[in-house]
Amino acid sequence: MNTLKSFVQDEWVEGREPFATLVNPSTEEPLARTSTAGIDMGAVVDHARSVGGPALRELTFAQRGSLLLAWSKALHSARDELISLAMQNGGNTRGDAKFDIDGAIATLAHYAELGTQLGGLRALRDGDAVQLGRTARYAGIHLWVPRDGVAVHINAFNFPGWGTAEKAACAFLAGMPIVSKPATSTALVAFRLSEIGAGVLPRGTFQFLCGSPGDLLDRLGPQDVVAFTGSSQTAARLREQLARRGARLNVEADSLNAAVLGPDVEPRSATWDLFVADVVRDMTQKAGQKCTAIRRIFVAGDRLPAAQEALIERLAQVRLGDPVRSADVTMGPVSTADQLRDVRAGIARLASESQLVFEGKTTETKGYFVPPVLLLARDPEKARIMHTGEVFGPVATLATGADVAGLVRRGGGGLVCSVYSDDRDFLRKCVLEIAPYHGRIYIGSEKVAGQTMGPGTVLPQLLHGGPGHAGGGEELGGLRGLQLYSQRVALQGDRALLDAIAPEKA
Numbered sequence: 001m002n003t004l005k006s007f008v009q010d011e012w013v014e015g016r017e018p019f020a021t022l023v024n025p026s027t028e029e030p031l032a033r034t035s036t037a038g039i040d041m042g043a044v045v046d047h048a049r050s051v052g053g054p055a056l057r058e059l060t061f062a063q064r065g066s067l068l069l070a071w072s073k074a075l076h077s078a079r080d081e082l083i084s085l086a087m088q089n090g091g092n093t094r095g096d097a098k099f100d101i102d103g104a105i106a107t108l109a110h111y112a113e114l115g116t117q118l119g120g121l122r123a124l125r126d127g128d129a130v131q132l133g134r135t136a137r138y139a140g141i142h143l144w145v146p147r148d149g150v151a152v153h154i155n156a157f158n159f160p161g162w163g164t165a166e167k168a169a170c171a172f173l174a175g176m177p178i179v180s181k182p183a184t185s186t187a188l189v190a191f192r193l194s195e196i197g198a199g200v201l202p203r204g205t206f207q208f209l210c211g212s213p214g215d216l217l218d219r220l221g222p223q224d225v226v227a228f229t230g231s232s233q234t235a236a237r238l239r240e241q242l243a244r245r246g247a248r249l250n251v252e253a254d255s256l257n258a259a260v261l262g263p264d265v266e267p268r269s270a271t272w273d274l275f276v277a278d279v280v281r282d283m284t285q286k287a288g289q290k291c292t293a294i295r296r297i298f299v300a301g302d303r304l305p306a307a308q309e310a311l312i313e314r315l316a317q318v319r320l321g322d323p324v325r326s327a328d329v330t331m332g333p334v335s336t337a338d339q340l341r342d343v344r345a346g347i348a349r350l351a352s353e354s355q356l357v358f359e360g361k362t363t364e365t366k367g368y369f370v371p372p373v374l375l376l377a378r379d380p381e382k383a384r385i386m387h388t389g390e391v392f393g394p395v396a397t398l399a400t401g402a403d404v405a406g407l408v409r410r411g412g413g414g415l416v417c418s419v420y421s422d423d424r425d426f427l428r429k430c431v432l433e434i435a436p437y438h439g440r441i442y443i444g445s446e447k448v449a450g451q452t453m454g455p456g457t458v459l460p461q462l463l464h465g466g467p468g469h470a471g472g473g474e475e476l477g478g479l480r481g482l483q484l485y486s487q488r489v490a491l492q493g494d495r496a497l498l499d500a501i502a503p504e505k506a
Helices: 041-058 061-077 079-090 094-118 162-174 184-198 232-243 270-288 304-315 337-351 404-409 424-437 478-485 495-501
Strands: 002-004 006-008 011-013 020-023 030-034 138-146 151-154 178-181 206-208 225-229 248-252 258-261 296-299 354-359 373-377 395-400 414-420 438-444 463-466 473-476 486-494
Touching (some): 002 184, 006 041, 020 184, 030 184, 041 178, 041 206, 061 094, 079 094, 094 162, 162 225, 184 206, 258 404, 270 395, 270 414, 296 404, 304 354, 404 424
Parallel strands (some): 151 178, 151 225, 414 438
Antiparallel strands (some): 138 486, 463 473
């Protein structure tokens, strides 16, 4: 069996017993094993700080961007190989695998282009200079500079490619060295992506841990950053652990993303068709294992029966099975046996306050398969589970009510909410009421029906993150993504000296 290694101190190192086994979730066949036992995490952190950090800070934004572009191009050359790995280890359909791999390639390329635009600078101005004295000579500026530590990235199992690349792109361009740790269960893609990156990036700037982080987090301090994607329970433990050490933490956790259908939307209109297509895709893409997947569907007005019928008709067309064995499969399995157990238990909890209106079929006898499930809330105003517990699979609950914005807010904070309407008054009221509870709001309408990629696609130009239940973090958002890895400092003095220290343009 293939043993996946870790890349630490610029060398590929094989761990020791005990090993974790990676499997194909469609067949339950072992694929590889991995371990980080025996790796000195203190030496990993020291190498990043002493070798990677100085090397990155010496580079201009343009030079950092050129390295990200080289990584993106190298991944593109290996695209078919990476897609194949995602299908084997993640149970992805080819389309779902492409979604992950192409997202990784495009995000690296986007931040490479931002580096080119910033040119020869090494630090970013924040706003204009401010006059502090009687003349413009005595002035103040605000500046973003890279933190003098290491960026530790803890990624989720569902997007081993894209998740690794989006965090790395922001940290690298900001000027912080990286230690990247994927979820062990689906690490094949992240391993190969990192293997390619290690051949491109300078010494010490990127390290990769394939397995447990051990005591890595206990080695961190006030200049370090941890970017975590995963469950709210794990996030709570990380907050407590890192608060004692002073390290900065960014969290992307659970999210009960909602879709809202406006009362003006007529069946079979362009906006209606967009709503149905988006909901079904974001329920079933990656077998519902997306942080941006739609979990709650709220229909305003009297369109609930028609919406339910349209969604069931489309969900019934989903073909569940092993995507490696059959090309006509449109949804694969969930990623692990634990995930299968959790999804089934979550469906049972939702069913205690909802009516099951659709459940797909599967003929598979092995693997971690869950057919798509649609439920109808009996009383969404009194319901609790649909507003508090995320089921990380192809499952959503349909509901209606007089105050759909209020029902959306019951989710306690989300990554993205989608609102489908062409009524400007409805949109203005609904969007502004739900905005404080979300990191991003997607507005589906007739005018964008032919060009949108849907609410489930995370774009590097826009923020990814959300308040409350979603973890309270922020990633991406163009240059905003660099701020997590930067310290904002105010400088005051002679304006000419300030411009010499930190020029506005290269």
